[in-house]
Amino acid sequence: MTLRIGNFSGFYGDRFDAPREMLTGGEVDVLTGDYLAELTMLILARDRLKDPSAGYARTFLRQLEETLGLAHERGVRIVTNAGGLNPAGLADAVRALAARLGVPVRVAHVEGDDLTARYPGALAAHAYLGGFGIAACLREGADIVVTGRVTDAALVTGPAAAHFGWTPADHDRLAGAVVAGHVLECGAQATGGNYAFFGEGGVSLRPGFPLAELHEDGSSVITKHPGTGGFVDVGTVTAQLLYETGGARYAGPDTTARLDTVRLTQEGPDRVRIDGVRGEAPPPALKVGVNRIGGFRNEVVFVLTGLEIESKAALVRQQMRARFAESRPARVSWDLVRTDQPDASTQETASALLRLVVRDPSQEAVGRVLSGAAIELALASYPGFHVLAPPGKGSPYGVFEDVYVPQGDVDHVAVLHDGRRVTVDAPQDTAVLDDVPPPALPEPLPPGPARRAPLGLVAGARSGDKGGNANVGVWVRSDDAWRWLAHALTVERFRELIPEARELPVTRHVLPRLRALNFLVEGILGEGVAAQARFDPQAKALGEWLRSRHLDIPEALL
Incomplete structure (x- = not known):
């Protein structure tokens, strides 16, 4: 049986009426809202300094006031990390709102991510939890689940695990949900927003929000509601898959998804199938994001x-x-x-x-x-x-600083709608992350005439931040272009094209199934986005700068 999970928020400040659009635009079983980023946690921490009852995304409450009755009528569950630094406070506020509106919903929340007390001088220190706390809440009948800092993909792995009965040992299935969740998490970035080839699908002033049709085996189809703006194709999904990732192993608290196994297929207009995803045991440690002044x-x-x-x-x-x-x-x-x-x-x-x-x-x-x-x-x-x-x-x-703690050192707790507290056990099966051996490169293109031209004429890119590091994912859309790119865009050439990276550690990861290269540039963002170390502090346009740089490109590709 298919589980339809939609997204209505990719960041704190996203389109306000997206929840209503998703509820009225077509069928959906679960709606997810992602409000948290490294900078958002700092903003919420400063809010909490002024008011101890604050610390959550207040926008969510205003959105819910307009859509709670509609979601209840249609039987749509809502899962969101809008709880930020105070998920219990937001859960209470949602209950008060529901009582005022006369809508009988069951509200649960997830806690245990807040480790601020362990880090003297920190404004906020939060572990990135997985999806099994969310799953526990949903299995016990919650209509709305509020979390604090969970991984973005946990908003999808949690509902999927609850619906299909997955256990922590179902690594392949969980990995498929992680990949689908990673595609959904940034909203319209999967439907033509911020897309390198934005003009090809017809310029849309208002891209629709994405949804995933998940299946019991972990495969999915990424799509959107009929008649909404934007478009979904292999390119838009590839771009989002590369966003803020590193190598072939995409690690999370539920599983480590192998991005080098992802297979994308255009199934029809605005429908991209994701299958073949393999998963591995998650790492033994949880990432903790520490924000300080x-x-x-x-x-x-x-x-x-x-x-x-x-x-x-x-x-x-x-x-x-x-x-x-x-x-x-x-x-x-x-x-x-x-x-x-x-x-x-x-x-x-x-x-x-x-x-x-x-x-x-x-x-x-x-x-x-x-x-x-x-x-x-x-x-x-x-x-x-x-x-x-x-x-x-x-x-x-x-x-911002990344630190790591053993999974068992974090008290992951699902607080159910009736007040019961359910401890979520740390996974028993873990594996230390190792680098994946570099895959074989394709045969290079035969020699031929070349022309000096911008890289972006043949390649797309998407870039983003992780603390002080930036990633730049570069992909092409034909086998011949891949044969050229895989050999032409080396680390040395990347450093030539991006002079800021010349003295920094740069790692190239090769993803042949996506016809993609992913470059991780360490330290280019200093101490993170809030420190504003460079003109583009989140490296959002670093990929577009790279696409604008000129190099010798085979005329056959142009």
């Missing part, structure tokens, strides 16, 4: 217009350095962005931007010093001096 940050952007851009930038740097000699922040970084064009027809396109960012444990060091130094130059620096905005007092920034 790293200090204070401030910035100012100087606008340099017209001629002698480099000389103007050098002058203001020297002037600021002289001022910093009196009281220098702990970390100072400069970036000159050459947005200027010669003989420009507008002042804006004649201007470059010089960005100065300072960090320090002291707010005064990044506030008063930077503000005074930058503003005092207003009449005493390069010609045409002005800034995009005057610097403020400086604001705190967060840093």
